Amino acid sequence: MHATIEQPEIVEEHRSAINRRYVVRLHDGAAVESVLYRGDSLCVSSQVGCAVGCPFCASGANGLSRNLELGELTGQVAAIDAALSSGATAGVRRVTVSGVGEPLHNPTVPDFISWCRERGTPASITTSGGPLRRLRAWLSPGAPPHNGISFSIHAGREPTRARTVPRGPALEPLFELLGERVPALSGSRRRKLALAYLLLADLNDDDAEIDAFLDRAAPLGLKIHLYRYNPVPTSDQRQIGDARYEAVFERMRARGLDVRRSSQARIEDNGGCGTLVALRGNRQPRP
């Protein structure tokens, strides 16, 4: 497969101790953000905006404008790789489609994953899980050659899921599909899957909610990523305190699960999870 690279233009670069956040302008004047973590792992955006509407996330605060084309996906990698090649950094060694947008809503993402594979760059995605027919394809023989899928769950009970991931699939059919497909995968494929739980104060952080999530998650035996919330200007959601975060971490571990905490790269103001924004055409990037 040969992708036509309509290379987006890097119009801003913001550096912090761990991350480099790039604002990339697309051919129609819209802009999305990409983030380089740890010097060689690139988080790319798949849509201008997002239709899922998670209330804690800046990326979908203005709804969905459009899908990125294949050349705009590959172009994020190419543009940033080219920018890095002039410095001391090695270049893009890993890719994750975890920036602005829901990857399963963009039917071009599988071709992008294949392009990454041809380039020798492992590529993973983060998804809220829908549409389920597309998720089924990602978990079946002949799936795009991905290097991992992180499922954004953020709830144990349906009313909470409807608040945290408003236009993602409900928990019941999502876990039914995971329960069907995950045991059919090889051990090495299963180890590349993870369930993500973003702790949101007074929304999904009480013991009953956590236990309901664990009841669904434990039979799958997948890794759990327990994330802290990054405040964004588009949400009045509050962070949980350190003590509660640690208590939830221990509660999950007590169920015998492999639980990982947020890395520093994910909780940085500069490019942390949920902080990336999309701008429609002819608007100025944020300061």
Ligand code: SF4
């Ligand atoms: S968290 Fe992901 S799925 Fe939810 S609105 Fe943000 S980009 Fe979309």
